[in-house]
Amino acid sequence: MNESFTLKNFYFYLIVIAFLTVAVFPYNPVLGTIGVIAWVLTASYAYRSVKKYNDIVNDQFNNLHKDFEKITERTIFSMPFPLVVTDREGTIVWHNSLFGELFDAEILKGKSLPAYIEDLADEETGLKAVENGTEVEIKEQPYRAYNSVVDFQKNGKEDVLSLFYFVDHSQYRHMERLYEDEGGVVLVVEVDNFDEVVDGAPTSKKPLLIAEIDHRINEYFRSQNALVRKFQEDMYLVVLRKVDILPIVEQKFDILDKIREIDVENTVSVTISAGVSRPGLSFIEAYKEADTCLDVALGRGGDQVVLKNDETYTYFGGKSKAVEKRNKVKARVLGIALRQLIDKSNRVFVMGHKNADMDAIGAAVGVMRAVLNQNKEGYIVLDDVNPSIEVLIKVMKREEPELFKRIVSGEYAEEAIRQGDLVILVDNHKPSFTEYPPLLERTSNVVVIDHHRRGSEFVADPVLSYVEPYASSTCELITEMLTYMYDDTELTNFEANALMSGVVVDTKNFTFKTGVRTFEAASVLKRAGADMSQVRYFFEDDYDTIVSRAEVVHNARIIFDNIAISRLEEDMPNSVLVSAQAADELLGIHGIKASFVLTKKKEVIHISARSFGDISVQLILEQLGGGGHLNMAGAQVKSDDMDAVEKQLTDAIADYLEKDKGEKEQ
Incomplete structure (x- = not known):
């Protein structure tokens, strides 16, 4: 029996002996006396055993404490850390x-x-x-x-x-940096308008042109230790490490300039667009992200590189005008696809952007013609009739009363729409800029038809997207699609005039962004009954508008030698229209290359910008959350302090000019 077991049972023995002694003593004093003696001896032994056990334990604890202190002391003094x-x-x-x-x-x-x-x-x-x-x-x-x-x-x-x-x-x-630097980055590169570029070269030079494009792309990326593979006649897949792409980013993807310098007697300039993924993704995810970035680059007009950051995009290039595409295959394919989507939908809701202009409302009217041709129920979502479209709406009410009844408010559309119904966005691709943003959350079937350069904000997963910055207007795109959707568009005179007004307003009477396809669309509308005198009537201004516009031009000031900037201080019903018209007129001043006009509308400062193309007003206003085209753009800044917004605009212009100067010096 071990000692610990004996100590545990001493109390039991003492109790048993005491009980027996008390029980026996009255009957046999001798045995009782013996019991008392046994109890005393047992108690004495137990006391000595417990004391001895406690002394042993204390000695062990003290020795362990001393040993632990020595170990701790040695450990601390020998610790390999400061x-x-x-x-x-x-x-x-x-x-x-x-x-x-x-x-x-x-x-x-x-x-x-x-x-x-x-x-x-x-x-x-x-x-x-x-x-x-x-x-x-x-x-x-x-x-x-x-x-x-x-x-x-x-x-x-x-x-x-x-x-x-x-x-x-x-x-x-170091290992973390090494892991990040070694992370794979995927680029998807596309030669813009490849067919048009090759067709624009002499027959004998076409193989040389294709070889030169291929050589420059391969040489540029392979010099940065990249793997380059051509997987289509106009598409390249580039894989490289993050550490290898950093010098390319620092050089602002000067491959864009090197490609643009190719000259083998080709009449159409060679440009490329590219999408760049973030590092650290799987190669499948990286390819999908790069392909999405390429779509953004093409949607902004091409000749640029779009790089994906954590939440936003970074753009390189994008300072050249979008080249008109002669190939109409895309318009035909998307036109047929749109007809099928309309045919499968119960109802269709057509929506433009806030403060709708002639292009937005004209495009909406054109889409409604396709809806009516399919015998479907359709509506135009429009909350406010601003002065820029007021005359057109009045004429619609008089000449097309059934179509006028199809104009509904955003709240009505939100209550009426059901999952499976179709929403078609025209002249805008940014959800926050739509006439009624909540409507997009009520259905997953959204179509985007726009001619503005694509920005970082875009409709999530549209079922159909037709964003072509080369086009003069959305009305041009709609007219072209209608000709492929139906042998006979069945456009009424009013509908043809509405579509023509959108083309006229965005081309400044066929002087800006006017290509062959613009005139082809205009000829289609003319044959459908468009009357230019009626279109001109849509744009007539009242006396107050003319006076306000003249006042804005009069108060303009010149900054950076060739940029005009002015304000419309009064919050008028047609202030946005007046500011846009004033920005157009300011370009008529000798030596002015770009113009900006600010106006206040409720709690938002609107900025209208115009240029001749030497200065990209789109890139400038993107810094303020806006967008548009190289020579025509706009922005809406939530603020009631026009001085502060003008300071932001001036800083954005200065930043753009400084970067542009640096790129030219390089």
Whole structure:
């Protein structure tokens, strides 16, 4: 029987002997006396055994405590980390030699720890409380700090000691940087308008042109250690590391300029567009992201590179005009697809942008013709009739009363729409700029038809997207699609006039962004009964509008030698229209290359911008959340302080001009 078992049973023995002694003593005093003696002996033995056991345990504990103190002391002094002990205020009480070596000092006792490690400084307490694993910087090297705090009594008062030890994190940081630098990046490169470019070269030079394009793309990316593969006649897949793409980003993808310099007697300039993924994705995810970025680049007119960041996009290039495509296959394919979507839908809701203009309302009227041709129920979503479309709406009410009844408010459309119904956005691709944004959340079937350069904000997963920046207007795109959807468009005179008005307003009477397809669309509308005198009637202005426009032009000032900027201070019903017209007129001033007009509408500052193309007003206004085209753009800034918004605009112009100057010098 072991000792611990004996000690556990002594109490039982004593109780049994005491019970027997008490029971026997009255009957046999001798046996009772023997019992008493046995009980005393047993109790004495138990006492000595317990005392001996306790002494052994105490000796073992004391020896263990001394051994533990020795082990702890040796461990602390031999710890391969810099260690330091401080008091409550951060004054160094003790440190090991490794900590002293960090600061080339043998003795730091009595000095302040935050004075040497700023990341541990606290304005109120002097020493910052840190969580274990907090990263700090010591002599420009990364360390992870670990902290243990001990409360104790000293001279009857509470005191605190803090033990800090620091683990060198530089190797981990190096591995982290190495992992990031080695992350794969995927680019998808497309030659813009490849067929048109090749067709524009002499027959004998076509093979040379294709070879030169292929050579420059391969040479440029292979010089950066990239893998380049051509998988279509106009498409390239490029794979490289993040560390290898950084120099390309610093050079702002000058491949765009190198490709543009190709000249083998081709009449159409060679340009490329590319989408770039983020590093760290799987190759399948990276390819999909790069392909999406390429769609954005093409949607903005091509001749540019779009790089995906965490939440937004970064754009390179995009300073050349979108080239008109002679190939109409896309218009035919998408026109047929739109007809099928309309045919499968129960109802169709057509919606433009806020403060609708002639292009937006004209395009909506054109889409409604397709809806009516399919014998479907359709509506135009329009909350406010602004002065720029007021005359057209009046004529619609008089000449097309059934169509006029199809104009509904956003709230009505939201209540009426059902999942499966079709929403068609025209002249806009940004959800926040639509006439009634909540409507997009009521159905997953959304079609986008627009001619503005695509921005970072875009409708999520549209079932059909037709964004062509080369086009003069959305009305041009709609007219072209209608000719492929039906042998006879069945356009009424009013509908033809409405579509023609959209073309006229966005081309400034066929002087801006007017290509062969623009005139072809105009000829279709003319044959359908468009009357230019009636179209002109849509644009007639009242006396107050003319006076206000003249006042804006009169108050304009010139900045950066060739940019005109002005304001329309009065919040008028047609202030947005007046500011746009004034921006057009300011371009008529000799030497002016771009114009900007600000006007206040409720709690929003509208900016209308125009240029001749040398200055990209689109890139400037994108910095303020706007967008548009190279020579025609707009922005809406939520603010009631016009001075502050004008300062933002001026800064954006200065930033653009500085970057443009730097690129030209390179």
